[in-house]
Amino acid sequence: MKSHVWRPLYVVLAVIATVLVVRKVLVPPDFGIGSRGYMYGWHRPSNEAEWQKVTVKYRTSEYCKTCHADKYQEIKTSPHASISCENCHGPGLRHPDDPRALNIDRSRELCARCHFRLEYPTSGRGKIRGIDPKTHNPGLDCVTCHWPHDPRKQGHTPAKTAATPPSQNTVSKTSNPCERRGHDIA
Numbered sequence: 001m002k003s004h005v006w007r008p009l010y011v012v013l014a015v016i017a018t019v020l021v022v023r024k025v026l027v028p029p030d031f032g033i034g035s036r037g038y039m040y041g042w043h044r045p046s047n048e049a050e051w052q053k054v055t056v057k058y059r060t061s062e063y064c065k066t067c068h069a070d071k072y073q074e075i076k077t078s079p080h081a082s083i084s085c086e087n088c089h090g091p092g093l094r095h096p097d098d099p100r101a102l103n104i105d106r107s108r109e110l111c112a113r114c115h116f117r118l119e120y121p122t123s124g125r126g127k128i129r130g131i132d133p134k135t136h137n138p139g140l141d142c143v144t145c146h147w148p149h150d151p152r153k154q155g156h157t158p159a160k161t162a163a164t165p166p167s168q169n170t171v172s173k174t175s176n177p178c179e180r181r182g183h184d185i186a
Contacts, residue, residue, distance in 0.1 A: 028046060030046050056093060057091040057093050058084075058086050058091050058092070058093065059086070059092055059093055060084060061075070061084050061085045061086075063092065064085045064092060067096070068085075071149055074149045074150055075149050075150065077150070078149060078150035078151065078152065079150075079151055079152065080148070080149065080150070080151065083114075088105060088110060088148065089102055089103060089104060089105070090102065090103045090105070106141050106142070106143045106148075107141065108133055108141060108142055111142040111146075111148075112131075112133050114128055115128060115129060115130055115131055115142075116130060116131070116132075116133065117130030117131055117132050118130055
């Protein structure tokens with residue numbers, strides 16, 4: 001045969017050989033082996049063992065409910081009901097062993113992750129009330145005016161404890177920086 005026939009054939013054989021070598025290196029040996037013999041699917045027998053080696057860092061809000069039932073109930077009836085505790089507080093797996101290890105982030109940046117105003121009202125986040133952090137009470141933490149577990153409630157001043165929100169009846173209009181500035185409470 002002429003060389004113009006052999007060259008493309010060599011290229012095709014090289015590509016096939018490369019694919020077979022890469023498959024042998026990258027694809028696990030039990031891929032495609034199932035209970036009914038050789039078959040393709042999403043699951044492999046060794047997949048379960050690999051997942052058992054993964055270190056879990058996060059739990060669900062149900063995990064937090066065992067010790068914080070009051071907070072859990074408060075959040076479940078608030079606009080933040082769909083948010084897991086760990087979205088704001090971070091991984092809580094080791095929290096029962098070392099309560100100080102769980103961070104309580106009260107920064108504006110944390111709230112802005114969801115509440116930064118978007119110019120796309122049709123997006124999934126379009127229904128979330130958005131703010132411009134540069135103009136909406138700059139210099140104040142969001143928790144000063146908004147109670148994070150239920151933003152419909154009034155927040156707390158830094159002198160107040162983070163454990164319970166103050167009643168709107170007990171904070172005078174002059175002592176609340178949000179009301180003094182004429183901003184909304186929630």
